[in-house]
Amino acid sequence: MKIFRVLIPLILIAGWMMTSCDKLSAPYATIKNEFDSTGKPYVLLEEFTGHKCINCPLASQKARKLVDYYKGKLILMEVHGTYLADPDVKYSLDLRTPEGNQWITDFAIPYVPMGLIDRATFGSAFPVSGDQWAAAVETQMKKPVVAKIKATATYNDDNHEFTATVTTWFKQKLTAGANICLYIVEDSIVGIQANKDTAAGPTPDINPYYFNETFIGSMNGNYGEQLTSSVDTTRTYSFSKTAKISGVIHDSTQLSLITAVLDPSATPKGQVVGVNKVKVIISAKKSRMQGLKP
16 A cells, blocks of 8 residues: 555656646747757748737747757748838837738738748648747758758948849759749847737837848849759759849848748749858948048
């Protein structure tokens, strides 16, 4: 009987510990071990957000924890949209873009925060809620590498033009060729963010709030342009583009280029099969150089 009396509490304690572990929230519930980035693809997480969204600061925090865990293999792009991104007297920043508004329509984004993972479908739908980002990213990370990308980018402060040079290799053939997209993002944009969770910061607003990885415009449209009509895995593809963007640049020293390669046959708008992020280098400002003696 004594043995029985001892065993019952031990079993109850063990059961309580197991149930407690189940309550851990993502990414901790799904990511347990050190990530091995060897041979893994780069994955794009597009987080749809807005500065009036009280749930968005915690979601962004979760997204950045995933970026840190995946050691640069996960690339984050924050897209501001829906009525929760509308500016007013208090939330005066306008971080909306025509491209972002179109993506919200095209991918049927119902509300924010919400995400796209490689613009692939999960459970027959494109939008992925924040509590499923970890699982969706992990699914993409388990897939083989399709395309590898190297890129450089510059920004001319005089004429406000971006120049991107991209090299792409394919590890697999794609039946409908491939498109290439050039997206500009900006870090450290200062504003005010609504917030309801003290784990993410002060409530009811975080002020100042630094908006990072913020999509501000595309160099070549919502879905880019054709890189090749027929993928040859023995070839190296080069692509260059010089263009302006329609979005507002707040600080040209905080810009990065995200290059995405799309498989147009995978989904109606093209699924991301390769992605890369590089810092945009500011070219010499000629107007400021004039009159300087050597």
